[in-house]
Amino acid sequence: MSHQLRPATEADLNSIMELEKASFGNDSWSRPVMKAELLATHTYYLVAYEDEKILGYAGLSKLASASSADIQTIAVIDLYRKKGIGRDLMERLISQARTLGATLLFLEVREDKTAPQALYKSLGFESIDRRENYYQPDGIAAIVMRLELQ
Numbered sequence: 001m002s003h004q005l006r007p008a009t010e011a012d013l014n015s016i017m018e019l020e021k022a023s024f025g026n027d028s029w030s031r032p033v034m035k036a037e038l039l040a041t042h043t044y045y046l047v048a049y050e051d052e053k054i055l056g057y058a059g060l061s062k063l064a065s066a067s068s069a070d071i072q073t074i075a076v077i078d079l080y081r082k083k084g085i086g087r088d089l090m091e092r093l094i095s096q097a098r099t100l101g102a103t104l105l106f107l108e109v110r111e112d113k114t115a116p117q118a119l120y121k122s123l124g125f126e127s128i129d130r131r132e133n134y135y136q137p138d139g140i141a142a143i144v145m146r147l148e149l150q
């Protein structure tokens, strides 16, 4: 059976936090921050799953008053990467951003992470800015990317 997507719920928090720590190390969000993200009314989080196992997650933020939206995060379990799950999650978030009326979609990515940058470029995102020393304590720059949705 291949993976499927569904909206994330608070019941997914343990699995998401496990994957968050494995994927982001020093940059991981704390459990309370992640819980607040999952429960916020202006966010939309998805999980990818197969049988009962969570394989990945991704989140979008879109304030009702804003014409832009932000990709908050995305991660896939390392053993399940390069199988199209990340692209599937991103395509569903892009579609949701359009449905919510966003005309621009933004994200930030570590400059030293080539896999997500390649994914975002293949979906049409363009680099528009660079923020020096954005990720601490590693002192890595952030690349700001933008996708026009119209």
Ligand SMILES: CC(C)(COP(=O)(O)OP(=O)(O)OC[C@H]1O[C@@H](n2cnc3c(N)ncnc32)[C@H](O)[C@@H]1OP(=O)(O)O)[C@@H](O)C(=O)NCCC(=O)NCCS
Residues within 6 Å of the ligand: 023, 024, 073, 074, 075, 076, 077, 080, 081, 082, 083, 084, 085, 086, 087, 088, 108, 109, 110, 113, 114, 115, 116, 118, 119, 120, 122
């Ligand atoms: C980024 C991430 C979510 C991609 O998930 P994935 O399921 O492996 O992605 P996909 O299999 O859908 O790959 C989609 C595209 O991404 C790019 N890509 C993925 N892994 C790559 C790698 N190791 N090297 C280069 N490009 C890569 C390719 O363009 C690929 O398209 P292709 O298969 O047609 O060549 C995953 O690598 C991950 O969880 N990384 C750690 C967390 C992270 O860095 N998140 C991003 C935060 S900004």
